[in-house]
Amino acid sequence: xxxxxxxxxxxxxxxxxxxxxxxxxxxxxxxxxxxxxxxxxxxxxxxxxxxxxxxxxxxxxxxxxxxxxxxxxxxxxxxxxxxxxxxxxxxxxxxxxxxxxxxxxxxxxxxxxxxxxxxxxxxxxxxxxxxxxxxxxxxxxxxxxxxxxxxxxxxxxxxxxxxxxxxxxxxxxxxxxxxxxxxxxxxxxxxxxxxxxxxxxxxxxxxxxxxxxxxxxxxxxxxxxxxxxxxxxxxxxxxxxxxxxxxxxxxxxxxxxxxxxxxxxxxxxxxxxxxxxxxxxxxxxxxxxxxxxxxxxxxxxxxxxxxxxxxxxxxxx
Numbered sequence: 319x320x321x322x323x324x325x326x327x328x329x330x331x332x333x334x335x336x337x338x339x340x341x342x343x344x345x346x347x348x349x350x351x352x353x354x355x356x357x358x359x360x361x362x363x364x365x366x367x368x369x370x371x372x373x374x375x376x377x378x379x380x381x382x383x384x385x386x387x388x389x390x391x392x393x394x395x396x397x398x399x400x401x402x403x404x405x406x407x408x409x410x411x412x413x414x415x416x417x418x419x420x421x422x423x424x425x426x427x428x429x430x431x432x433x434x435x436x437x438x439x440x441x442x443x444x445x446x447x448x449x450x451x452x453x454x455x456x457x458x459x460x461x462x463x464x465x466x467x468x469x470x471x472x473x474x475x476x477x478x479x480x481x482x483x484x485x486x487x488x489x490x491x492x493x494x495x496x497x498x499x500x501x502x503x504x505x506x507x508x509x510x511x512x513x514x515x516x517x518x519x520x521x522x523x524x525x526x527x528x529x530x531x532x533x534x535x536x537x538x539x540x541x542x543x544x545x546x547x548x549x550x551x552x553x554x555x556x557x558x559x560x561x562x563x564x565x566x567x568x569x570x571x572x573x574x575x576x577x578x579x580x581x582x583x584x585x586x587x588x589x590x591x592x593x594x595x596x597x598x599x600x601x602x603x604x605x606x607x608x609x610x611x612x613x614x615x616x617x618x619x620x621x622x623x624x625x626x627x628x629x630x631x632x633x634x635x
Contacts, residue, residue, distance in 0.1 A: 325360050325361070326353075326356055326357055326360055328343060328353060328357050329357045329360045329361050329458070332357065332361070332455065332458055332459050333361075333364075333458060333459070333460070335459060335460055337432065337459075340432070340455060340456075340459050341434075343357055343455055344434055344436075344452050344455060347448050347451050347452055347455065348436065348437075348446070348448050348452075350448075354451075357455075358451055358454060358455070361454065361455070361458040362454065364457075364458050365454045365457045365458060366457075366580070367457070367462065368453075368456075368457040368461065368462050368463065368464055369462065369463050369464075369483050369484070369567055370453060370464050370466060370481055370482045370483045370484075371463070371464070371465050371466070371482060371483070371484050371485075371486065371563055372465075372466045372467075372468065372478035372479070372481060372482030372484070372485045372486065373385060373465065373466070373467050373468070373478075373486045373488055373512075374467075374468040374476075374478045374485065374486070374487055374488065374507070375468075375487055375488035375489055375512075376489070378490070379488045379489055379490045379514055379515075380488070380490065380514045380515055380550060381467050381468075381488050381514075382403065382467065383514075383550040384488060384512065384514055384548060384550055384559075385401060385403075385465055385467055386550065387548070387550045387553060387556045388465065388556060388559070388560065389401070389431055389465075390556075391556050391557060391560055392463065392560070393428060393430065393431065397430075397462075397463055398430045398431075398460065398461050398462065398463070399430070399431055399432075399461065399463050399464070399465060400431070400432040400433070400434070400456040400459075400461040400463070400464045400465070401431070401432070401433040401434070401464070401465045401466075401467065402434055402436060402449060402452055402453060402456070402464060402465070402466045402467070403433065403434070403435045403436070403467040404435075404436050404437075404446050404449060404466070404467060404468055404469050405435050405436070405437060405469065432456065432459075432461065434452065434456075436448070436449060436452060449466065449481060450480070450481050450587065453466065453481060466478060466481060466482060476506060476507050478507065479506070479507040480583055480586055480587070481583070483567065483570065483576070483579070484509045484510065484563050484566045484567060484570075485507045485508060485509050485510075486508075486509070486510045486511075486512050486559070486563065487507065487508040487510070487511050487512070487543075488512045488514050489511065489512070489513055489514070489524065489528070490513065490514055490515045490518070490524070491513065491515060491516070491518045491519065491520035491521045491523070491524040492518065492520060508543045509541065509543055509563075509566045510543055510544055510546065510559070510562045510563055510566060511528050511532065511543050511544070511545040511546070512545075512546050512547075512548055512555075512559055513525045513528065513545065513546070513547045513548070514548050514549070514550070515549060515550075516547035516548055516549045516554060516555060517549045517551060517552070517554070521547055525545050525547050528545045529545045532544075532545060539575060540569075540573060540575075541566065541569050541573075541575075544562045544565070546558050546559045546562050600627075609623055609626075609627055610623070
């Protein structure tokens with residue numbers, strides 16, 4: 319039996335809980351620096367066991383306040399929790415607009431909570447390009463539960479499904495008929511629905527409407543998303559929300575879906591990374607201008623040009 323590979327010094331410090339190293343590695347990961355890539359390769363065999371809970375939904379539904387309340391509840395249960403909050407990018411610096419600890423009071427003095435903001439840097443889908451890698455760093459640092467808050471751009475940030483083991487879609491009562499326009503995207507990713515700000519008028523109706531939508535048809539996975547009402551002003555529904563999240567995590571284990579979902583996520587990740595590399599390679603190909611010329615002249619169509627290029631690449635193999 320071959321010995322386990324020796325971890326780089328930074329990876330060992332990360333595993334030992336050195337938060338300064340963790341912070342630097344996250345920054346280096348965001349900037350795609352060589353040391354971070356080496357650490358990510360080294361720690362990958364140590365990952366895959368954490369529960370990743372994504373919270374997504376339109377702007378203004380109170381995702382940050384909800385995470386604050388969840389953090390308090392989870393710390394009372396003795397959990398060590400990390401939060402990745404993906405924020406819009408500053409048009410001037412490219413950095414995170416809202417900042418990390420400003421919105422999360424629970425994290426300010428708690429050594430068992432770690433919060434990090436990430437700028438989306440123009441990446442679509444509600445996450446930053448390197449959110450997945452940052453989650454793996456946090457897992458290697460000893461956090462077995464990571465909460466990921468999406469930007470909230472547009473209506474629903476569907477890319478969270480490529481990271482989270484459980485996705486919570488957060489809505490508020492005043493959305494009203496907008497639920498109808500959201501429902502296709504909602505049901506594509508929602509494992510749990512949360513009607514936040516349930517102390518506002520219309521909360522009962524919003525919860526009832528969502529429950530009726532969730533009851534339509536049999537879900538292919540066998541899991542029907544529960545609808546939980548919460549209010550962060552008085553803590554209503556926070557324990558119930560966590561119970562719904564845990565119920566979904568148990569379902570993944572008991573049904574065998576966890577492995578299938580992890581296979582799907584990793585397949586998509588590998589394919590996406592390969593596509594990015596291939597696209598970069600093609601864009602740098604010196605023959606690109608020559609290949610575009612007949613398309614520009616309308617002598618051949620783009621699909622034919624692409625097919626011929628691909629056939630040439632295949633012949634070179």
